[in-house]
Amino acid sequence: MGLFIPFISCCICPLHSRSSLRNIRLMLTLSFLLGLTNLTLTYPSKVIIKSFTCKSEDAKIATKALRYAVDEINSRDDLPFRLSFDHHDVEPGASEAWSLITAVCNELKEGGMTLISIDGGRGYEAMRGLADMLEMPLISITPPTYQIENTNFFGIAIRPSTAEILADFIIHKGWTEIIMFTDGDYSGIPMPSLWHHLHKKTNQSVSAHMVELPAEMDQFDEFLRQFHVRRFNDTHAFHSQRSAEDLKNQCKDVVVPKFNRIIIDTTSSSRMQKLLIAIRSAQFSQAYYHYVVGNFDFSPYDVEMFHQGNINISGFQLINRETRGYWNLRKHLKKGRQMTTDASAGDDLDAHSALAHDAILVAYHGFARCLAANDSLFHGTFRHGRFYNRGYPGIFCDPAADGAHSSRPFASFEHGRTISKALRGMSLDSRDGTLTGNIQFDQQGERRNYDVSVVDLVSNTKATFNRKEVMAWRQGVGFFSNRTIAQHTRKPMDAGRNRVVKILTNIVAPFTMLSSGCQLNDTTTPECQGNARFQGYCIDLLSRLAKQIPGFNYEIVIGHKAGSRQSDGSWDGMIGDLLSGKADMIVASLTINQERERVVDFSKPFMTTGISIMIKKPEKQEFSVFSFMQPLSTDIWMYIIFAYIGVSVVIFLVSRFSPYEWRVEETARGGFAISNDFSVYNCLWFTLAAFMQQGTDILPRSVSGRIASSAWWFFTMIIVSSYTANLASFLTLEKMQAPIENVEDLAKQTKIKYGIQGGGSTASFFKFSSVEIYQRMWRYMDSQVPSVFVSNYAEGIEKVRQHKGRYAFLLEATANEYENNQLPCDTMKVGANLNSIGYGIATPFGSDWKDLINLAILALQEKGELKKLEIKWWVELTDCVKDTSVDGSSASLNLSKVAGIFYILMGGMIASMLAALGEFLYRSRIEARKSNSNSLVGNFAKNLKSALSSQLRLSVQGGAVAQPGTQSFEAIKRQQAASFLPASNDKDSSMASDNRLSPTYQPYNTAV
Incomplete structure (x- = not known):
């Protein structure tokens, strides 16, 4: 329904000096942005926000997002005021519009400066009419209605309409007929606006059929089944009529499309999720259907679920899920939420909640913009502890109906036009904390210059999952063809045959090393040119991949560290080079983890390893003259x-x-x-x-x-x-007694210090582990002075050798086992691996080589080639003679x-x-x-x-x-x-x- 943001009232003492009064007036006017009270306050003041909504699950979640946004603003230290939030529910039904108007008018008697509309339908229309009459600024979270003339100067819409992007998508697909699934009277997609954009961009006509969805969500399964039966029967009837020559003229107006393009338009995200679940679980073939989610609630969970099926579906995503604010709000809303049937889908943040969060930001920055232009704008609005408008206390929707104030004239809000102008002229983006990207408004109060990600999933018979396209679209511009990314598509075997693939790797023994006698930048020696200057496990792996994949011609490029995510969302290291297009593939000891999987595609793991413990070998025990008694x-x-x-x-x-x-x-x-x-x-x-x-x-x-x-x-x-x-x-055996035998021994003692490489996947494992012993180890390592963290493996291994058994280093088992077999042969691995991780080959999303590499790796595993490579570089090519040493337990007979x-x-x-x-x-x-x-x-x-x-x-x-x-x-x-x-x-x-x-x-x- 609607959210009412009232104003705050206060008195200013006349004994202050002129300069002091001006400073106090500035602080007080800033605090009057979004609140209402009849108490006299001194700055810093508390702003009271009151909301009015119809009782529904979506409205409840949106209200929770509003509360979160208020708390987020209150947590800032540089504000001269704080916000408080008060919510009122309005009973739904035939009289909900009247109940809303009555509640808002009663609150306006104490004063108010703007309104926020949460729900659509009759409540929004009533709120818009009240705002026009009172010249009260209105911020709407629902899509704007189609208007030919600018008759709503006081309203702005945070949620953009999907009419323009739908028109561009229909034109992009070349569709000439569509079916609309709608929820009765209310439609989030204004059809006049959709036709307006279609006719503006193309002369081709598009026909539409409207189908109303059932009111009860548990009837969606039966609705889809009956709809499919009707479409199937209509198609057969249409072909039967076409075969009869004498009835040819009678069926010229019958429109039965061969392919059903269905645009789904529901009033709430919960109904949308229920309908998508019913579509996924439908028991009939949907090969000739293509669904379009007509709002911005096509979540990543939906993408994942439909990606693995044979259902054609497309959707739009407005939320920027790469920001910290998104994850914080999602975590906040997840607390206490009643989960939907699909628990994973219920965990995600819907567009309604993100837009509610941004509405508070728009209101706050809008009033800040007003006061930046005129800090004394609201100087005469508050007197004697009350809110005054045009010289009268409060704002009355109908003064004549109030007996006590029947003599006062009707007066609209005196600052309404100024505030509305400031709201329409603002510009916010993700740096200001928005969750839906860039926020700007045109003269009609609609969003402009915003970006949307269009996810298009199309059935693909050449793969076990759909073909996925992610397209970037901007309002007023259309699709960015050069930013379209095709993902997970089975490519022909000769894709890129004549193109040299740039392979990124880094120097880590024994995965990639320089050949004997070669320098990294020395190209004068013929034996040290091109790929021949490198040797190692990854080099041998690449040569075997080249034999498995026709046309796989590659060039090895040396990178540095694997890469980590920066504070601005970008990546450095080899992953950053891969994302920027400087390379086509990363073949190195690159660990597969969740954060990297979000930005690149990994192949099947070609090696499995884990975190292990490296210590210095204990000194060999000398035998005494009485050693014969030791057995x-x-x-x-x-x-x-x-x-x-x-x-x-x-x-x-x-x-x-x-x-x-x-x-x-x-x-x-x-x-x-x-x-x-x-x-x-x-x-x-x-x-x-x-x-x-x-x-x-x-x-x-x-x-x-x-x-x-x-x-x-x-x-x-x-x-x-x-x-x-x-x-x-x-x-005959040389007995060596290790001081520790496993991670439990290491964690419960303090004599031997231990550390890890800082900033890598090993550090993330300990820092975010839920296992109590690993949490205790992280706290110990993080608190040590001097630090026990090292910048790379070489530094950590050298530290183990120099500290004479007083330092243990935790690193990946592959590097541990290799270094133990290299001169001076004075280190050893103890205990089992702490976890299990895999190394994979990284490619950009949509790479032609991903599927081919997966098949090649599986073939090498089945033939035992990968195991042979592992034995070659970790067992055969070693400098140390393997000792048959006794472990830490005594060899004496007990x-x-x-x-x-x-x-x-x-x-x-x-x-x-x-x-x-x-x-x-x-x-x-x-x-x-x-x-x-x-x-x-x-x-x-x-x-x-x-x-x-x-x-x-x-x-x-x-x-x-x-x-x-x-x-x-x-x-x-x-x-x-x-x-x-x-x-x-x-x-x-x-x-x-x-x-x-x-x-x-x-x-x-x-x-x-």
Whole structure:
């Protein structure tokens, strides 16, 4: 509906001096540009802006853009006033025009200086009539209506009409018939103005058919389907009538075009988006349709979606999307916006919101222009805290209808003509913050000298996507033929066969290097002329591309850095040269990213890489005289010592308690000595000899002793084998222990500083990364003094070499791996790549070579040629011998690798002791039974106890001697004599046999 910008009221103290009054008057008049209040203010004053709109989604978004523009102006520090914004909704319906007039007239009673119309239709017509009557300046965001005479001096239109550009587009296409999809009574494209421009520029007649769109947006799909059916039936009916000779005259007025050219004209951008979605999802063939979006809401999202289909469509773009203001307003409007069905389309900024933003700028600069010409223009407008017009307070639309002011005459706004003249005479552009380019007005208040981008998408059967043309058009001039850019069109294979292609590259090893003995500017040597003076991965890649693409003749030109975007929107470096036409292609280690993709076309990636970490190689460790001990860790050595002592003790104990380890020998005096070979000294010697893989003159005879010995022998076999194997590899490999192993190690320490190349794609990765660890690394690097950033890779690599392990450099993995293999071979890569990026060949939009290069790169990938080139320059042509070095972890054998053998050893010792206890009890029981074979149970228990006691005493004492004449001597004597007698029965025979087999063991039952 309408936006009312009221004025502000204030009083000036008469006690000020004349010069002071003039200065205060100037400041106050500047603050009166767009506000209204009935309070007395002193500068700097606050301007109040009030808006009136019909309730709708588009009006709501436009109002939000107005608020943003007000806040944007208020944020400036050089203004003598600030703006405030107040919004009022008017209910839509049949009486919306009357409701709008009533609301505005009520506000004008307090004062006002200009109006802004947001909505079109009846509301705009009512607002225009009110502005003409009151001579009130009117700024309209809706398209201007067609007027033959200048009857609207007080209105200006921010939104230009599409009638003139549509006329030029129809003439450019050579169309003679069109179909208009419109929204009922209101039309954003005034048809009289369209016919006026067509007749002005061509004598050819153009016929039009008007088709009204349904009111409900969910009916668009059914509407398109029925429209297609009607057009299909009408076409067949037309051809049937033409085949009948007698009905030929009856069908001469029937107009059924073979190709349907449809111009879409909707009242809002939301309805336009819904209709475009319905067109994309239509289930019938649209090969014979060509749609034209008749407003300025053909967004980049729409271009992308239609670009991949077979639908012919064209549209106009008025917004300058290369400015910072566009992105800021888009981000602001995106907050809290209710997304459309296509969320990506809803993210973009529509023309209505951009024009609303520019309307505030026009109003502000218009009043500034008035006051620049006459700083006392509004001196008599404010008195006693009120707004006065022609000597009366406020502005009344109908004084007679107001009882309190029925006696005052009707008076129009006294400064209306001055303000309107200032608005029409202004000139703004993007430097003033406009989003729709150059803003100028003619005498009728319509935009002039503005630029529009025309995007034309046409079905292309030779490619999987449409043919795209972006044409520049200027009001009053027409299309710029020399600025037309054809994009994404499948070209013939012989395109540009006879033209030499200029290839830009830069000197970066191993991608592009000077050949041996050649200088960059030396052309005297025949071997160093032309392309022959260069070598490297990119040079070999170009030669293989030339074999794949017929007629690909190229000349290599050396550039410098890749290029970055400047503050004015231009590009420097190789990308800048490519955009300016100095070269046709960039073949280098050029990273594909979003910002570069906006201005150039990239091929398929010919190599994938990522950001990696380079550090200086750690110093090689020197071996000491005790290096032979390093194959086993210190813990293992300690555990082996403890195991050696423990096993010796276990063998000693089981040998003492096992009766099978005792033997009887005659002494020199004729007595008998009972002894055990496994003393403490002998046990230590036995286990040490087994560990050293040597033999001894004593061996265990008992089961328990043999179990313990077997477990120890198995343990020593594993330990000695592991030590021998680890010693061989440990002494032959040079161990280097890296201080860091990955990016996490680098980020959590501060001893080693790290940096990157400033201003490149690596810096952008860290600066805008959403990963917390990379954000922390960026903050660390950005805060270091002196700076850890370098200007190029060579400086960063040299810094790594000079700082003796105290500096790490983050660079692309391709450069990292190549430099590590070059002399002096003192750097190394650690960890995995931080991200994944690709290198591509850059061409201008619409280049003849893009599709051919893509096909050639895919062919080289499938054949393995690209991998061969990578191996050649990164593996084969190196100066360093690849080391087989151990990583940062220790090479010593630790406990976790051999813990199992210790468990086996402990299990063997426990089993041995249990066996010894069994043997001890078993032999004691046998001895007790022999002594009392026919006695009672009580005597047997007594004898068993005696046998256990004597055996235990023997084990503790470590042996005994039976002297002649003692009871023990006689018992041993009888047993020894009995062992040589023939057996009297089976039992005695078996006993005698057992004694003969074990002559060293003589059982006894007498304590010595």
